[in-house]
Amino acid sequence: MSSKGKFEPKMLGMICNWCCYGGADLCGVSRFQYPAYIKLIRVMCSGRVDLKHIFLAFANGADAMFVGGCHINDCHYNPEGNYDALSMVSLCKKLLAYIGINPKRLRLEWVSAGEGIRFAAIMNEFAKEIEQLGPLGKSEGIKENELQARLEKVTKLIPYIKLKKKEKLALHDPALADHQSYKDLFSGEEIETLILKAPSYWIDPEKCQGCMSCAARCPVDAIVSAKLQVHVVDQGKCIKCGTCLTACSSKFGAVTKITGAPVPPPTPEDRIQVARKNNKKAA
């Protein structure tokens, strides 16, 4: 709240160095006004902005997020990063809507370095809209604890979501580059499946031989391992890529994919030694 009691949203913009930042700079030099509570972060390309940046910003108190890039086909990189921003924002809006957050709290615009006055107009319009919406969660009717829980749940799934949707997220199609086509890239059903049917991977302590093949191939070091000891998937680190499932030999079949059910509790210390005992016996 401002000193006059009027709601002042916390708004964050992540804007590309080459175009939108130039537009913001021209806006400042030209003395066009927009609310000082909008804080800007310069990134080299709008394609650098990740789903995780957006969700972390909301989880840390932002009421709205702005992403600004070069106009389509004006990106300074090849392949063009602003296509990545377009599909990422499209997916992010659907995820926000799925967890009950008004997707209008996230806005993407293309602004060239010569569009200082347009940058100010966009900022003023967006700020007014968010002032009217009120603090994050208020217009949505979600309590603070519940809001945090929902944001955290999706944030944890982001690596998995990016893996599952990598083709669409990398779509660079000038023929579809109008916002509507990209808006329709992800259906409500797809989003629901992503969230509700995200699998977990679990290692059965009765079957694991402690051979370390899965741990050696896990891309994020999410398997707690020691030779000849039962391995354990660290569910907090696991990105649900499924590599361990294929890495484990079919003769052991120790890795299980679990969908729609809780993961069994971690293996107790005395059972971690089982594989070692079995192997000693085998030796």
Ligand code: SF4
């Ligand atoms: S889960 Fe499979 S691959 Fe991993 S250590 Fe156990 S037996 Fe080896």
Ligand code: SF4
């Ligand atoms: S699913 Fe992927 S990230 Fe998770 S433990 Fe297995 S290999 Fe590692």
